[in-house]
Amino acid sequence: DAKTTQPTSMDCAEGRAANLPCNHSTISGNEYVYWYRQIHSQGPQYIIHGLKNNETNEMASLIITEDRKSSTLILPHATLRDTAVYYCIVRVLGTGGFKTIFGAGTRLFVKA
Amino acid sequence: NAGVMQNPRHLVRRRGQEARLRCSPMKGHSHVYWYRQLPEEGLKFMVYLQKENIIDESGMPKERFSAEFPKEGPSILRIQQVVRGDSAAYFCASSPSGSNEQFFGPGTRLTVL
Numbered sequence: 712d713a714k715t716t717q718p719t720s721m722d723c724a725e726g727r728a729a730n731l732p733c734n735h736s737t738i739s740g741n742e743y744v745y746w747y748r749q750i751h752s753q754g755p756q757y758i759i760h761g762l763k764n765n766e767t768n769e770m771a772s773l774i775i776t777e778d779r780k781s782s783t784l785i786l787p788h789a790t791l792r793d794t795a796v797y798y799c800i801v802r803v804l805g806t807g808g809f810k811t812i813f814g815a816g817t818r819l820f821v822k823a
Numbered sequence: 824n825a826g827v828m829q830n831p832r833h834l835v836r837r838r839g840q841e842a843r844l845r846c847s848p849m850k851g852h853s854h855v856y857w858y859r860q861l862p863e864e865g866l867k868f869m870v871y872l873q874k875e876n877i878i879d880e881s882g883m884p885k886e887r888f889s890a891e892f893p894k895e896g897p898s899i900l901r902i903q904q905v906v907r908g909d910s911a912a913y914f915c916a917s918s919p920s921g922s923n924e925q926f927f928g929p930g931t932r933l934t935v936l
Contacts, residue, residue: 755866
């Protein structure tokens with residue numbers, strides 16, 4: 712699985728958009744970009760994933776650059792409950808199972 | 824459909840005792856993964872199991888740690904002769920066959936005194 716690089720921490724004002732960047736310059740053509748988050752002391756929670764097109768769901772939007780070497784997770788209206796560590800992961804989507812390699816992630820602080 | 828269940832949620836052991844952590848995957852999921860998270864660190868992969876088989880144990884310490892996922896019942900992560908360095912949160916995840924989407928449980932927090 713390709714390596715990812717994320718900022719250690721970020722701040723965001725409540726109600727504003729939180730934009731979390733991720734670099735994955737060594738990503739392969741068949742590797743997907745996944746985002747998870749871990750709210751304090753809880754298990755990781757899936758947020759969104761994509762291959763090359765931008766994706767949106769009820770939680771967030773994922774913007775992937777055309778060369779796929781970086782992506783941005785967007786929380787459109789951050790709330791205090793979005794304070795968490797956000798993990799960007801790249802891995803192959805295939806049959807069976809694959810271990811997930813978690814990096815250090817970005818610690819997002821949403822402030823009132 | 825209940826999510827991934829882990830028990831106990833908190834486990835305290837003295838050095839030298841055994842710890843047994845249980846994980847019940849989501850209904851219909853045949854793949855189970857165990858991860859360990861030390862304080863202030865990210866999750867580290869330990870082992871990946873399918874029913875009755877260990878598929879990838881590249882993250883498991885060579886000694887004292889073992890895992891199983893029997894045909895019937897939950898997956899068990901067993902730590903023998905625990906040491907203080909084993910204190911961590913242990914997370915289990917499951918996924919259905921044909922997908923690598925993983926759903927995580929709430930974790931078991933092991934404290935070794």
